[in-house]
Amino acid sequence: MEPYSFDDITDRQLKTLAHTLSTIGGTAEQVHFFKSEQDWVNLFPVDIAIIEPTEIFEYFIVTTVGLSAFKFSDGTARAELIMLLPKDWKVNPSKQEYFWPVKLMKDIALSAVKNKVGVVPLQVYQIQEEEPYETTKFIGGIVNLPELFPVEYIDEKIGVDYTRFYQVVPITKKQLDKINDIGSVKFIRFDLHDAEGPLLNVEVPDVKKNEGKKIDRIISHNERTLKGK
Numbered sequence: 001m002e003p004y005s006f007d008d009i010t011d012r013q014l015k016t017l018a019h020t021l022s023t024i025g026g027t028a029e030q031v032h033f034f035k036s037e038q039d040w041v042n043l044f045p046v047d048i049a050i051i052e053p054t055e056i057f058e059y060f061i062v063t064t065v066g067l068s069a070f071k072f073s074d075g076t077a078r079a080e081l082i083m084l085l086p087k088d089w090k091v092n093p094s095k096q097e098y099f100w101p102v103k104l105m106k107d108i109a110l111s112a113v114k115n116k117v118g119v120v121p122l123q124v125y126q127i128q129e130e131e132p133y134e135t136t137k138f139i140g141g142i143v144n145l146p147e148l149f150p151v152e153y154i155d156e157k158i159g160v161d162y163t164r165f166y167q168v169v170p171i172t173k174k175q176l177d178k179i180n181d182i183g184s185v186k187f188i189r190f191d192l193h194d195a196e197g198p199l200l201n202v203e204v205p206d207v208k209k210n211e212g213k214k215i216d217r218i219i220s221h222n223e224r225t226l227k228g229k
Contacts, residue, residue, distance in 0.1 A: 008035075010045065012158060013066045016080050017049060019156045020165070023149060024057035032091045033065075034102050044069035046109050048102045053087045059148070059201050060085035062101045067109045067119075068163040076118025077155075077164040081105060082146060084167070084201035097135040101170075101202070104133055108141055108168060119166055121145055122184035126176060139176065141168040144188055147198040169200055 021027065030052040036045065044066055051061040061082055068078035083101055092098040107127045112119055121143055128139040145154060146167040155162045169192060171179070179187045192199050 009033075009047065010066065010069070012069055013045070013047065015158045016068060016156075016163060017063070017065050019153075019158075020051065020061060020063055020082070023153045024051070024061070025054045026051055026057075030054065034093070036106055046106075046113070048105050050085075050091050050102065052091075058087045060087065060089045060091075062105050064105055064109045067112065068158065070113055072112075072116060072118035076120065077162060078158075079112075079119035080163060080165050081108065081119065081143075081168050082165060083141070083170070084148065086201060086203070100133040100136055100138070104138065104141065104170060105168065119143060119164075121166065122188070124171070124176070124179055124184060125168075132172070136170070137172040137174075138170040139173050141170050142179065142184060142188070142192075143167070144169055144192065144200065146200075148200060167200055170202055 017031065021031070032050040032052075034048045034050075036047050046064055046066040046069070049063050049065050051063065053059055061084060063082045064080050068080050071078055083105060085101060090098050093102070104127065108125045111125055111127065117123075123143040124140065125142075126140040132139050143166050146165060149165075153165060155164055157163075175187070175191070178191070
């Protein structure tokens with residue numbers, strides 16, 4: 001995938017991208033666009049965009065642009081996918097440590113199209129069977145509603161029907177094993193949330209440090225609760 005401009009994208013792609021930009025107060029200058037080289041069964045293009053943080057939204061957003069062109073079934077909404085990265089992320093396609101989110105989102109979108117399965121909450125995608133994406137431990141992702149966005153963001157009428165925007169949270173092999181053990185509902189409820197709310201952004205790079213902070217917050221929360229505060 002190569003960096004791309006807005007000169008050769010469909011009307012639907014423009015509208016899906018504009019919906020996210022308007023929600024977070026972003027502009028076209030904050031978008032890094034990647035045109036997919038994948039042959040999408042010669043139907044509709046599905047590209048990937050990375051949107052820089054704004055004054056009202058502190059995360060980088062990685063989003064599919066065009067997946068909603070595929071109508072999988074009457075009972076499944078058209079869908080676009082987003083993923084959140086920390087505000088200190090660097091957009092550098094020449095380095096694998098910064099490019100893997102684009103590849104992961106492209107692979108998940110391609111999997112949905114190839115398997116003709118619509119995107120729904122709690123859905124799990126295992127993309128890498130053996131080795132994780134380079135520089136990470138991630139092998140796929142789990143689909144959730146975008147809780148860090150306003151409710152109005154989730155559904156947007158584009159064309160004659162509505163497109164639903166879902167969030168993908170990357171998962172490791174260890175997390176996949178836990179999902180298979182306890183189920184997607186419990187995993188999202190307890191592993192992707194803590195005392196302060198949803199943990200739906202990718203926490204990088206100091207995993208041990210982040211986990212320590214999370215434990216400290218939970219302990220502090222429990223102490224305050226016991227004291228009636």
